[in-house]
Amino acid sequence: MSTQTQTTPAQPAPAGRPARRRPTGALPQSAARSTWLVARREITMRLRSKAFLISTGILMLAILASIIVGGLLSATSSAPKVAVVPATSAVVDGVKGLDVSSAESVDAAEQLVRDGTVDAAIVPRADGATDASTPPGQPALDYQVVALSEAPASVVSLLSVTPEVQLLDPDASDDGFLSYIIGIAFGIVFFMSAITFGATIAQSVVEEKQTRVVEILLSTITARELMAGKVLGNSILAFGQIAVIAVISALGLTITGQSALLGALSPAIAWFIVFFVFGFVLLAALYAATAALVSRQEDVGSVTSPVTMLVMIPYFLVIFFNSNETVMAIMSYVPFSAPVGMPLRLFLGDAQWWEPLLSLGILALTTVIVIAIGSRIYANSLLRTGARVKLRDALKG
Structure with missing residues (x-):
């Protein structure tokens, strides 16, 4: 006498429910x-x-x-160009950061400024005058800077006398x-x-x-x-x-x-x-x-x-x-x-x-x-x- 085994059909998982465990029919493999x-x-x-x-x-x-x-722009930044005459050539001696050109006369130096060849010209003061704005106790300057339309701040700063600076905390730079x-x-x-x-x-x-x-x-x-x-x-x-x-x-x-x-x-x-x-x-x-x-x-x-x-x-x-x-x-x-x-x-x-x-x-x-x-x-x-x-x-x- 044969015995029939009743098989209960598998109930489908509720819709929208994610699988919680690895399917039994899948190949065994580690999570990694x-x-x-x-x-x-x-x-x-x-x-x-x-x-x-x-x-x-x-x-x-x-x-x-x-x-x-x-890096290239910072390394090749052009130095200010200035023209000097024989009477003011000593002014730029030892000054670093200037591109110096020589002119035969004051008129020639001023022409270089007008042409845009140089940024400024360093020439003697007219009629040997001295700078009235020089602070007391300091020697008066016998030369002046000639520019075209505005004062060349970079040239003036390089020609200025800079005192020695002592840093108390060099590592705390800005x-x-x-x-x-x-x-x-x-x-x-x-x-x-x-x-x-x-x-x-x-x-x-x-x-x-x-x-x-x-x-x-x-x-x-x-x-x-x-x-x-x-x-x-x-x-x-x-x-x-x-x-x-x-x-x-x-x-x-x-x-x-x-x-x-x-x-x-x-x-x-x-x-x-x-x-x-x-x-x-x-x-x-x-x-x-x-x-x-x-x-x-x-x-x-x-x-x-x-x-x-x-x-x-x-x-x-x-x-x-x-x-x-x-x-x-x-x-x-x-x-x-x-x-x-x-x-x-x-x-x-x-x-x-x-x-x-x-x-x-x-x-x-x-x-x-x-x-x-x-x-x-x-x-x-x-x-x-x-x-x-x-x-x-x-x-x-």
Whole structure:
């Protein structure tokens, strides 16, 4: 007598519920291997994109050209041109920074000024007169500077008597302009990299949801492994871009003879790379998580705009509050602005040795927390198509 075994048909999973565990039919593979497969796919797709390669090449050339042109302009800045006559040739003896031409007479020197050949002429005072504006106790000048339409400040300053200056604290020099430029450079690099690769992650997530490719991917790997692979792949590309920028900057500074500046910048650049690693991973996780809330490319901008604002804040803070030590100190401890604030403070010598370690610890802890929350949002929203998923529902699961 045969016995029939009644089989209960498998109940389909509720609509919109993401897969919580690896499917039983999938090939056994570790989470690390799955993550790396996704990361390698992201890297390959980006490296095959002509738009990415062209934009990266243009960025690198622009950085190298700006460094070289700036160095060459500063090195080849023309000295003020002056004309002297035999009676005033001794005035410019020993004066550095002047391009001196000789003229046979006062009239010839003045003609050189009118022609634009020289910026000014140094000639004897008319009728042997002396300068009535000379301070008491100082010898009166028996020569004058002749210019065309305005007083040549550079020539006058070079001819002026400069007293010896003693610096009580030579290391406390004012590097305001230099710090401003370096702060802007750190801000632009962090801003451009985070925006570029963050937007790529967001568009990739939504595209996979919109085309339902994600359903095929989730048949072999988990949602968290998919998100980790996307973040890892784009992070590797971003870190590689930062490394190339650092090498190109060092090459440009070396070519233009700015090795001293390169030596002063090296510690700050090294810390910037370390902070950038954690800061970018934090932002990449946020981009992936927020993009998973929507299913259309048209909605990507609205859900990722808060993350974009977090990227823009350090850039604008450096522009407007570069010289404010209090604001810069706060920036160096806030996770979203620490990759810009702390390296700049280290370059200026405003941070103690323990401050970057404490700031890096805060940033690393924040990154871990954000990844945990972001992966939950990503996993709970990835298979929900149609209307935008509410953040509260994504967190509940």
